[in-house]
Amino acid sequence: MAVVITGNDLKIEDVYNVAHKNEVVELxxxxxDRIARCRTFIEQKIDEGEIMYGVNTGIGEFSEVVLNDEQIKQFQKYLIYNHSAGIGKPAPIEHIRAAMxxxxxxxxxxxxxxxxxxxxxxxxxLNKGVTPVVCEKGSVGASGDLAPMSQIALLLMGEGEAFYKGERLPGKVAMDKAGIPIPGLKARxxxxAINGSNLLTAMSALIIYETERFFKQAEIAAAMTLEALMANLKPYDERLHKLRGFQGAVTSAGNIKKMIxxxxxxxxxxxxxxxAYSMRSTPQVLGAARDQLRWARSQVEIELNGVGDNPIFLPKDGIVLTGANFQGSPVAVPMDMLGSCITMVCVISERRLNRLLNPALGIEFIAAAQALDFRDYTPGKGTRAAHKAVRKVVEHLEVDRPLFDDHNAMMETVKNRDILHTVEAEIGELKTY
Structure with missing residues (x-):
């Protein structure tokens, strides 16, 4: 099923599906029609000789310099050249597809x-699998993602490089092989093509998609540990958390209760x-992280569907507005907070692990499964499913052995969300918010 682009209803799931699953994109x-009408508006303004930033003027310090007709033709090309200034190895293909x-x-x-x-x-x-080669470093979002977005825009002139069918090729060669005409660049x-925080926002969308599933796995691991340690489950009564009023805690407690x-x-x-504190405060900690995750999703989806550009053209009103809608802070701030929350979730996982053993999530799964093996009671349906999923990749530790293979196998299992898939197939979907 194609992702139909309207400008106002793009979801994080759409970004993930296009980036990772090569979902077809349609306008x-x-x-x-809106794009065409705006272009007609600009061309009329150019013909009338109206001065417009970045169209027939320079940019930045040269915004007061009015360009002549020949300079207008060359300006867009050299704009892309002098901003194609990233460094480092190529960014992941998925990140660039999401940014595009x-x-x-x-x-x-x-x-x-x-x-x-x-x-x-x-x-x-996107649809034919031509992905520009973009250096992974070079932007902090302060003036949009000019450097990486310029490396993408090089392909519009048949320049730069691109990945196509597993090969790294000159940009024009990749475009020719894919049968995509090179449009060149004209005024504006x-x-x-470059004046927005699109790579920052794209990476944020993909991180949020993964984090939503990571938090569910954190709750699955917590439930296994609670059962292995025969915990008092009163701290997971949803009524307790509803009285305080934080939705994240209500959701987290509900997911853990569903597991058991x-x-x-x-x-x-x-x-x-x-x-112990680490055994009864998981809903408060994970819940706080969930609440911040919800805020981050909201901010990122606003940015995904907003007009992050400068200048901005309003054909219906007949005006051109300049500003700073490319600035990345509205996305960067919640993502900084989310990074702290992920750390917090890992820390409490380690503290529960300490109760089992007297580095983080994957090891808690292993330790909890081992502890459950020594219990002679029947754990909850979800916990049993999680235990079974762990045992598919890590055997019971009967006699001491080197554990690096177990740790690496568990890391991949968590990364691939195998335990989450197994548990949700058994007990139904855990809540995200």
Missing amino acids: HPEAI LGRINVHANGNSGCRPIITQTYVDM DGLA EDSDLLKGMKVKVQD
């Missing part, structure tokens, strides 16, 4: 002013009056 007819999708969605709003062929060329590149095209449904622990077994 909605209304988006094509984000830029297409910006154009779809009809406020960027490029020719429709520029946007359509990016669509064709170059700046419209049908457990002997819920059938009157004798447990401590109150467990």
Whole structure:
């Protein structure tokens, strides 16, 4: 099923599917019309001799310099050249595909002013698997992602490099092999291709997609440990968390309780009056992380569907606005917070692991499975499913052995979300928010 680009309803799941699963991309007819109408508006302004930043003027310190007709033709090319200034090894193909999708969605709003062929060329590149080679370093989002987006834009001139069918090729060769015409750059095209925080936002979208599933696996690991240590489960009663009012904690407690449904622990077994802090505060810690994750998703999806560009053209109002809608802080701030939250989730996992052993999530799975092997009661349905998934890749430790193979196998299992898939197939989907 194709991802239809409208400019206003792109979801993080769409970004993931295009980046990782090569989902087909289509421009909605209304988006094509908006792009074309905006271009007509710009060309009329150029013909009338109106001064417009980045169209017939220089940029930055040279914004007051008005370009003549010949300079306008050359300006877009040299704009891309002097911003193609990244360093380091190539960024992952998935990141670049996601960034291109984000830029297409910006154009779809009809406020960027490029020719429709520029946007359509990016669509064709995604659908035919032509991915520009982009250095992984060179932008902090302060003035948009000018350096990486310029390396992408080199392909619009038949320059730069690209990955195509497993090969790293000169840009023109890759485009020719894929059968994509090279559109070249005319007035405004170059700046419209680069002037936004699209790589920053794309990477953030992919990280959020993975983090949502990572947090579910953290709750699965917590449930296994709670059962292995015969924990008092009163701290996981949803009523407790609803009284405080944080939705993340309610969700986290609910997921863990869902894991241990049908457990002997819920059938009157004798447990401590109150467990250690790390055993009873998981909903509060993971819940706080979930609440920040929800905020990060909201901010990133606003940016995905917003007009991150400069200048911005309003054909209906007949005006051109300059500003700084390329600035990356609205996405960077919640993502910085999310990084701290991921660390916090790993720390409490390590603290529960300490209760089992008297570095982080994958090792907790191994230790919890080992501890459950020594219990003579029946754990919850979800916990049993998780235990079975762990045992598919890590055998019970009967006699001491080198553990690096176990650790690496468990790391891949967590990365591939195998335990999460097994558990949700058994007990149904765990809540994300």
